[in-house]
Amino acid sequence: MNAETLEAEPTVEAPVADDGVISDLYNDPFPIYRRLRETAPVHWVPAIGRYLVVGFSAIHTIDHDPETFTANEEGSLMIRAMGHSMLRKDDPEHAEERKALGSVLKPKAIKTVWNEVFQCNYERYLKDFIAEAEPDTVDGQKVLRADFHTGFAEPYAAENLREIIGFKNATWQDIRRWSQDMINATGNYADDPEIWDLGKKAFDEVDDAIDEVIPSLDENTLLAHMISAGMPIHSVRANIKMTIGGGFNEPRDAMGTTLWALLERPDQLAQVRQTGAKGWERAFDESVRWVAPIGMYSRQTTKETVLEGIRLPAGAKLGVNVGAANRDPAQFENPEEFDINREQKPHLGFGAGTHYCAGAWVARAQVARVGLPQIDAQLPGLARDPEREPRAGGWVFRGMLSVPVTWQCN
Numbered sequence: 437m438n439a440e441t442l443e444a445e446p447t448v449e450a451p452v453a454d455d456g457v458i459s460d461l462y463n464d465p466f467p468i469y470r471r472l473r474e475t476a477p478v479h480w481v482p483a484i485g486r487y488l489v490v491g492f493s494a495i496h497t498i499d500h501d502p503e504t505f506t507a508n509e510e511g512s513l514m515i516r517a518m519g520h521s522m523l524r525k526d527d528p529e530h531a532e533e534r535k536a537l538g539s540v541l542k543p544k545a546i547k548t549v550w551n552e553v554f555q556c557n558y559e560r561y562l563k564d565f566i567a568e569a570e571p572d573t574v575d576g577q578k579v580l581r582a583d584f585h586t587g588f589a590e591p592y593a594a595e596n597l598r599e600i601i602g603f604k605n606a607t608w609q610d611i612r613r614w615s616q617d618m619i620n621a622t623g624n625y626a627d628d629p630e631i632w633d634l635g636k637k638a639f640d641e642v643d644d645a646i647d648e649v650i651p652s653l654d655e656n657t658l659l660a661h662m663i664s665a666g667m668p669i670h671s672v673r674a675n676i677k678m679t680i681g682g683g684f685n686e687p688r689d690a691m692g693t694t695l696w697a698l699l700e701r702p703d704q705l706a707q708v709r710q711t712g713a714k715g716w717e718r719a720f721d722e723s724v725r726w727v728a729p730i731g732m733y734s735r736q737t738t739k740e741t742v743l744e745g746i747r748l749p750a751g752a753k754l755g756v757n758v759g760a761a762n763r764d765p766a767q768f769e770n771p772e773e774f775d776i777n778r779e780q781k782p783h784l785g786f787g788a789g790t791h792y793c794a795g796a797w798v799a800r801a802q803v804a805r806v807g808l809p810q811i812d813a814q815l816p817g818l819a820r821d822p823e824r825e826p827r828a829g830g831w832v833f834r835g836m837l838s839v840p841v842t843w844q845c846n
């Protein structure tokens with residue numbers, strides 16, 4: 437069903453979510469999502485001035501009807517923080533910019549170029565991870581302990597993205613800082629001047645780094661493809677910033693969530709080990725459904741419309757909450773469970789429709805083909821650290837904040 441066909445049905449106003457909803461989402465959004473979904477697929481949330489869309493089929497409608505639900509949001513904080521990228525444009529402008537990415541993020545380039553880069557980065561950061569681990573004794577057994585999130589997932593994902601973009605003049609720590617500071621500015625609804633200052637600094641540094649590297653680009657990189665496709669420089673700048681914001685945290689977070697989910701479920705981990713590559717890919721995909729690293733993105737109505745029986749005024753700002761929709765029982769059986777054996781159905785963790793993630797293949801390759809299977813094979817007895825608690829946080833972006841693990845000393 438699309439928004440048009442629903443117009444003939446009886447309509448109601450969206451229920452209003454209480455103000456506490458937003459402040460409680462950070463720690464554990466899932467019980468709140470469940471409560472919201474049980475009442476209605478769309479809620480008005482005064483605290484953020486948006487309609488929060490939590491139902492799977494409502495989001496499916498939105499993502500496939502860009503004429504009614506534009507990505508080009510008025511007053512978008514993302515445009516202010518990063519410039520006007522393809523993510524905030526509709527077709528045909530969006531399609532033209534997306535085409536300029538060329539083959540860089542596609543399976544052939546992964547096979548011929550990026551797998552080797554990921555492998556090198558894996559080896560380099562695994563070495564650092566092991567060298568920086570703390571020796572200890574747990575239950576009489578000599579172990580090494582470390583935080584997988586900060587010690588491996590973070591440098592590995594940032595370094596992979598740095599190389600894909602073509603920033604040979606930056607470090608992985610630059611990517612991490614730029615990404616976080618621009619993401620914070622994108623979510624700066626409270627208009628905190630300090631957050632804007634840091635965001636602006638990252639914005640300017642990225643522009644300078646682009647200018648500096650353009651004369652000596654390697655041909656396989658995103659920057660080289662955008663420039664040779666004739667993309668105007670202001671669009672190159674905006675799309676690179678959006679990719680820094682969207683191509684680092686997400687593989688890092690999916691890697692941490694997948695590993696943690698499997699360490700907590702030894703039966704599924706054993707099954708993955710037995711199945712090999714396919715098993716790791718299945719676990720990665722289930723983790724992106726279970727805890728969507730990008731939990732919410734925005735859209736805006738271009739006209740008054742009715743979505744799943746709920747009236748939306750023209751110009752309504754929407755929070756498309758895929759983190760909630762990915763646990764909608766109308767789409768998935770036992771949706772709160774991490775289950776690699778569930779019936780495979782499309783989820784929304786990579787978005788849907790014209791803005792479907794351009795980096796999904798790259799993410800899957802670095803996490804499920806290179807990073808996780810090898811780390812699991814190379815660290816004997818890899819397990820949860822029984823003495824340290826894992827931490828997860830966030831809802832607009834969500835992932836593990838700390839994944840404490842141990843493995844046996846040789």
Ligand code: HEM
Pocket residue numbers: 522523524534541597600679682683684686687690724728729730733734784785786787788790791792793794795796798799
């Ligand atoms: C697990 C990892 C990832 C997840 C869960 C993810 C998720 C998403 C989602 C939900 C969207 C759509 C947002 C919207 O419609 O507003 C998106 C778009 C996009 N992603 Fe990813 N992403 C991941 C990794 C990556 C990587 C590694 C890259 C680049 C190297 C990347 C590049 C992009 C780009 C360029 C777009 C914009 C596509 C367009 O507008 O047509 N992503 N991603």
